[in-house]
Amino acid sequence: MPPLTGQRYPECSVPTRLPEESRVRDTLNAVIAEALQAAIADGRLPLPEAPAVAVERPRDPSHGDWATNIALVSAKAAGMPPRQVAEIVAAELRERLAEVADAVEIAGPGFINIRLRRGVLADVVSRVRAEGDAHGAGERTGSRVQVEFVSANPVGPMHVGHGRWAALGDSIARILEHAGDDVQREFYVNDAGVQMDIFAASVSARYLELTGREVEFPEDGYRGAYITEIAREILADEGESWADATADAREAHFKEKAYAQVLAHLQHVLHGMGVDFDVWFSERTLHASGDRGAPSAIERGIERLREAGHVFEHEGAVWFRSTAFGDDKDRVLKKADGSYTYFAADVAYHADKYDRGFDLVIDIWGADHHGYVKRMESAVAALGHPGKLEVIIGQLVNLFRNGEVVRMSKRTGEMVTFEDLLDEVGADAARYFFLRRSTDQPLDFDIGLAKQRSADNPVYYVQYAHARICSILRKASGADTADESVDVAAVASRIAADEAALALLGSEPGTLAGEAELGLLRKLAEFPEIVAVAARQRAPHKLTTYAEDLASAFHQFYTHCQVVVDDPQLRSARLALADASRLVLARALGLLGVSAPQRM
RNA sequence: GCGCCCGUAGCUCAGUUGGAUAGAGCGGGAGACUUCUAAUCUCUAGGUCGGGGGUUCGAAUCCCUCCGGGCGUGCCA
Numbered sequence: 001m002p003p004l005t006g007q008r009y010p011e012c013s014v015p016t017r018l019p020e021e022s023r024v025r026d027t028l029n030a031v032i033a034e035a036l037q038a039a040i041a042d043g044r045l046p047l048p049e050a051p052a053v054a055v056e057r058p059r060d061p062s063h064g065d066w067a068t069n070i071a072l073v074s075a076k077a078a079g080m081p082p083r084q085v086a087e088i089v090a091a092e093l094r095e096r097l098a099e100v101a102d103a104v105e106i107a108g109p110g111f112i113n114i115r116l117r118r119g120v121l122a123d124v125v126s127r128v129r130a131e132g133d134a135h136g137a138g139e140r141t142g143s144r145v146q147v148e149f150v151s152a153n154p155v156g157p158m159h160v161g162h163g164r165w166a167a168l169g170d171s172i173a174r175i176l177e178h179a180g181d182d183v184q185r186e187f188y189v190n191d192a193g194v195q196m197d198i199f200a201a202s203v204s205a206r207y208l209e210l211t212g213r214e215v216e217f218p219e220d221g222y223r224g225a226y227i228t229e230i231a232r233e234i235l236a237d238e239g240e241s242w243a244d245a246t247a248d249a250r251e252a253h254f255k256e257k258a259y260a261q262v263l264a265h266l267q268h269v270l271h272g273m274g275v276d277f278d279v280w281f282s283e284r285t286l287h288a289s290g291d292r293g294a295p296s297a298i299e300r301g302i303e304r305l306r307e308a309g310h311v312f313e314h315e316g317a318v319w320f321r322s323t324a325f326g327d328d329k330d331r332v333l334k335k336a337d338g339s340y341t342y343f344a345a346d347v348a349y350h351a352d353k354y355d356r357g358f359d360l361v362i363d364i365w366g367a368d369h370h371g372y373v374k375r376m377e378s379a380v381a382a383l384g385h386p387g388k389l390e391v392i393i394g395q396l397v398n399l400f401r402n403g404e405v406v407r408m409s410k411r412t413g414e415m416v417t418f419e420d421l422l423d424e425v426g427a428d429a430a431r432y433f434f435l436r437r438s439t440d441q442p443l444d445f446d447i448g449l450a451k452q453r454s455a456d457n458p459v460y461y462v463q464y465a466h467a468r469i470c471s472i473l474r475k476a477s478g479a480d481t482a483d484e485s486v487d488v489a490a491v492a493s494r495i496a497a498d499e500a501a502l503a504l505l506g507s508e509p510g511t512l513a514g515e516a517e518l519g520l521l522r523k524l525a526e527f528p529e530i531v532a533v534a535a536r537q538r539a540p541h542k543l544t545t546y547a548e549d550l551a552s553a554f555h556q557f558y559t560h561c562q563v564v565v566d567d568p569q570l571r572s573a574r575l576a577l578a579d580a581s582r583l584v585l586a587r588a589l590g591l592l593g594v595s596a597p598q599r600m
Numbered sequence: 601g602c603g604c605c606c607g608u609a610g611c612u613c614a615g616u617u618g619g620a621u622a623g624a625g626c627g628g629g630a631g632a633c634u635u636c637u638a639a640u641c642u643c644u645a646g647g648u649c650g651g652g653g654g655u656u657c658g659a660a661u662c663c664c665u666c667c668g669g670g671c672g673u674g675c676c677a
Contacts (some may be wrong), residue, residue, distance in 0.1 A: 054617065069619060073656070082657070109657070153677075181606070193677055241655045317675055328603070328673075335675040342677050370604060371672040393605075395670085426674040437613070440605055444612070449626090451637065458625070508636065512642095525659050533616060545614055548624080559632095559641045578636095600639065 001127035008212035025529070028055045028066055028114065035092035036070065036524075044088050055114075057526070064105065064113035067120070071110040082110030096445075105335065121518065122502040122573075124525045127490075128580040136528040136587060138180030138535070144500065145181045146353060147173045150270070151188040154223055154262045155199040155247050158269060161366055164443060165394040167434035169364045171540040172274045172392075174591045179535035184358075186279045188349065191259060193289050195341065198222065200255035205245070206231035207254065211243045224415070230258045267559050269419050273427040274593050286348045287340070301348035301383075302333050310382045320347070321513035325496035343372075347379045354385045362538070364392045367442075392538060395442040397434070402448050425450040428594045435540040435592055460549055462589065463597055465551035465558075469582040470598040472563050476575055488582075488598055497576035501569040505577055516560040520577060523553040527584050531591070540592060547588040554581045 024073045032053045039045040058067045071086035078085055086106045093104045093112065103115040128135050149169025151160045173183045202221035206228045209215055211498045217223075234242070234257055242250045263280075270276070286297040295303070302318065305311045310321045316336035320343075323330050333344040353361050361380075365372070373391045378570040380389040399406035399416055422430055429450040436458065437443050453460055470488045477491040505521060508514035526546070534542040563574040586596040 056619085058620080059615085059623080060620075065622070067620090069658095072619075075657070111620065190677070195677055315675085319675090332675045337675080341675065341676090367605080367671055367674085373604085393671090395605080404609085441613080442606085449612095457639080462641055464637080468637060468640085475636045488606085529616090537616080541614080545624085552624090555640055556642095558636080559638095562636070564636055572617085574622090600637080 024120075024525070025055060028068075029053045031096050032068055032070060032089070032093065035096055037090055038092055039088050045074075045078055045085065046080075047074055051077075058111075058113065061519070061522065063107065063111070064103070066114040066116070068112050069110075071106075072524060073110060075110065086110045086112050091271045093419075118506050118518075119499065119503050121525065122505045122522045124521060125573075125576050125580045126500055126507070128524060128527075128583055129576065132583075133587075135583065136531045137178050138532065140182075141180040143181045143359045144184070144357060145176055145360045145362065146184045146356075147176070147185055147362045147364070148186045148188055148353075150266075151190070152266065153190045153195055154259055154266065155195050156222060157226060157417040157419060158263065158266060159415065159443065160397045160399055160418050160421055161394070163273070163421060163430060164397050164434040165364050165366065166270055166273065166275045166418075167431045168392075168394055168439060170542065171431075171435055171543075171592050172362070172364075172538050173545070174593065175531065175535045175538075175540060178531060178591060181599070184279065185275075185277045188281050188283065189206070189263065190283050190342075192283045192345070192463040196255055196259065197251070199258060201253040202227045203231050203234070203254045203258045204251050207234060207250075208243055209233050211240045213243060224389065230261055233261070234258075249358065266565065269422065273422060273431060277327045277398075281349070283345055285350070285353075286345050297348040298344050301351045302344060304351060305333075305379070305382055308382050308384070312428055320375075320379060320382070322375045322378035322382075325374075325381050327374045327378045332524050341566050343375065343379075346376060346388075347383075350376065350389065354380075354383065354388065358388075360390065362387055362390045362392060364394055367393055367395045369393075392439060392536075395440060397443045397445050400444055400446045400448075406447075421445075421447070428463070429457070429459050431460045431487045431593050432544065434460075436544045438539065438541050458544070459594065460583065460600070462547045462551040463595070464600055465554045466582060466589070466596045467598060467600040468558060469554070469578045469585070472575070472578055473582075476571075482597060482599075492579045492582070493574060495575045495579055497572040501573040504570050504573045507581055512560040516557040517574075517577065519555045520557045520581060523550050524584055526579055527588070534591075543588050543591055547592070550581065550585060550588065554578075554585070557581075 032055065033050060035320075036047075036050040036053070040050060051070060053070055054069065055066045055068045058064060069324045070122065071082045071089060075082035075085050075544050082311075085105060090104050090106055090112050093114070097104060097114065100117055100120050101114050102117050103113075105113045105115070107113050131255065136373045147169050150158070150162050152158050158166075168512070173185050177183045198218060198220055199222060201218045202223075205215050205217045205221060210228070210231055221227075231254075234254060242253065245253075267280075286301075289296050292329050293527050302311060310324060311333070312319050312321060312330075317582055318334035319330045320333050321330050331343055332341050334340050334345065350361065363376070370393045373393070376391065377389055380386070399408075406416055408413045424447060426434075433445055433450050434443065449457060450459075473488050473491045474483055474486045476495070477486055479486045506514050508519040509518065527550075530542055534540060561574060563578055565570070565574070589596045
C-alpha cells in the first residue's frame with residue numbers, strides 16, 4: 001500500500017505568466033489595432049478611441065483564415081455604415097499585411113476576411129515538427145494547481161460514474177500541465193466515519209456465515225458479492241479463529257484488512273486505466289490527535305474559523321456561519337454528541353491543501369454533492385483563500401447495452417462496476433467516451449458502441465488516422481508497411497521539407513487534393529488555441545471534438561493525396577504534413593489519456 | 601417552495617467573447633477499393649435552437665417569464 005498521509009509535495013517555483021495564445025492571432029490583433037490607430041489619427045475614422053480588437057476564425061472556410069467584426073462594432077460610434085468603416089480598415093490592412101495575406105476582403109454586413117498566403121499556412125508543419133513536445137504548450141505559469149478527484153469511499157468497487165470522474169480529472173490535469181501549470185493529482189480517502197463501521201460489520205457477518213454460523217446481516221450493510229469475497233480471503237488467510245473473538249475485536253481487525261484490500265483494488269483499477277495519483281490523503285490523519293494530546297487537524301481547522309470570527313454555538317452544537325459568505329444556511333461542524341461532521345473534516349482537509357501552497361484547488365465531485373459546493377466555498381473564503389477553490393460537478397453516467405438501460409440496484413449490490421466496464425470495452429474506449437461529452441452533461445454510455453471496432457466508433461476513427469500515418473512512414477522508409485520493427489519516429493526525423501517544398505502544399509486550390517491539403521493545414525494550426533481553451537474551460541471534450549475533426553481532415557487528405565509519390569519535393573512536403581498530423585494527433589490523444597497506436 | 605445543471609436534426613451531441621447560410625457523428629438514400637490499411641472517402645435528405653417577450657446593427661448564446669427533465673436542499677457520509 002502506498003503512503004496514506006497528507007504528504008507534502010516538492011516546492012515548485014517558476015515565473016508567473018499566462019499561457020500564450022496563438023502567435024498569428026496576436027500578430028493580427030496588433031496589426032489591426034495599428035491600422036485603426038492610423039485611420040483615426042488622420043481623421044478618416046471619426047472615433048474617440050480605438051475599439052478592442054479580436055480576430056476570430058470564421059466557421060466557414062470560404063470566409064478565409066481569419067476575420068474581424070471590428071467594422072460592425074465601431075460603425076455606430078463612427079456614424080458610418082459598417083461596410084464603409086470596413087473599406088477604410090481593409091485598405092490599411094492590405095498594405096500592412098501584404099507580406100502574409102493573399103487577400104483582405106469585405107463580406108456580409110461588414111466583416112473583414114483575411115486570407116493568408118499558403119506559405120504562412122504551411123509554416124505550421126515546420127513549427128509542429130520543430131517544437132516536438134512543446135507544441136501547443138503554454139509557458140510555465142508557476143501556478144501550483146491541485147486536482148482532487150474520484151475520492152471514492154474505500155468500502156467497495158468504483159461505479160461507472162467514478163470512472164468518468166477519473167478520466168475527467170486526469171485529463172484536466174494533463175491539459176493544465178500542458179498549458180503550463182504545475183499540477184498535483186490527489187485522492188481523498190474517506191477512511192473515517194460510520195460507513196467504515198458498516199463495511200466492517202458487513203464483512204464480519206459474511207465471515208460468520210462462511211464458518212457456518214447463523215447471523216443476522218446488518219440492515220444497512222453492504223450486500224455486494226465483493227463483501228463475501230473479502231470475507232472468504234480473510235477466512236483463507238487467518239482461519240476461523242475470529243469467529244470466537246468479540247464482535248468489536250473482530251470488526252476492528254476486519255475493517256483494516258478489508259480497507260487495505262479495497263484500497264489496493266482501487267489503485268489497481270485506476271492504474272490500469274492510466275490514472276495515477278501523486279497523493280492519497282487519508283481522512284483519518286485529520287482526526288488523529290497530535291503528539292502529547294495536541295489538537296487534531298479538525299480541531300485546528302475549527303479554531304481557525306473561530307479566530308476569523310465565523311463560529312458560534314447553538315443548541316449544543318458548534319456552527320460555521322456560512323451564510324456570511326452567501327450560503328443558504330449555517331452549517332454544523334461539531335454535533336451536539338461531540339462528534340464532528342464530514343464537513344468539519346473537509347474544512348480541515350482544505351485548510352491543509354492551502355497550507356501546502358496551492359494557488360488553486362480544483363475538486364471534482366459527483367452531481368449528488370452539488371448542494372455541498374456553496375458551504376465549501378464559504379469555508380475556503382473564511383480560511384482566507386477566497387476564489388481559490390473551484391468545484392467541478394461531474395454528471396452521472398447512464399449505461400446502455402443495445403439501446404436498453406442497464407439497471408442497477410444499490411440495495412442488492414447488483415451493479416456493473418467500473419472495473420467490469422473496463423474489462424469489457426478497454427481503457428482507451430472508456431476514457432474517450434467519458435471525455436466526449438461536456439462535463440455538466442449527463443452521459444449515455446453505450447457499451448455495445450464502445451466495443452465496436454468499426455467506423456461508428458469515434459475512438460477508433462481517431463486512432464486509425466494515427467495508425468495510417470505510421471503506415472505511410474513505414475512505407476516511405478522503404479520497409480514493408482506492416483513491418484513493426486520500423487522506428488516510425490526515426491523515419492520521421494529523416495524527412496526534410498524546405499520552404500520551397502512546403503509551398504507546394506495547397507498549391508492547387510479548387511482541386512480535391514489542394515483543398516484536402518489546405519484543410520489539413522488549417523486544422524493543424526488550430527491546435528494550440530484548442531489546448532488553451534480546453535485548459536481555461538477545464539473542458540477535455542474540446543479535445544475529443546478537435547481530434548475527430550483533425551482525423552477527418554487527415555482521412556480526406558489521405559483519400560485525395562498520394563503521399564509517397566515520385567516527385568521528391570512533393571513527396572517530402574506531404575510526408576512532413578503527414579508527420580505533423582501524426583504528432584498533433586498523438587498529442588491530442590495523449591492529453592485525453594488515450595493511446596496512439598502505430599498499427600491497428 | 602428555493603438553489604444548481606440541462607432542453608439544438610429521427611438518435612447521441614458540438615457550437616469559444618453575442619456574428620455571416622446553426623454544425624458533426626450515427627441512422628435513412630445514392631456512390632467510390634488494381635493504390636500508403638475501405639476501421640476510409642464522396643454526394644444527398646433532415647431544424648420554429650422547448651414556448652413567449654426583451655436588449656441590439658446582429659441572439660442557440662445575454663435579461664425576464666412560462667413549460668419540460670435531472671440533481672440537490674441532514675447535527676448523513
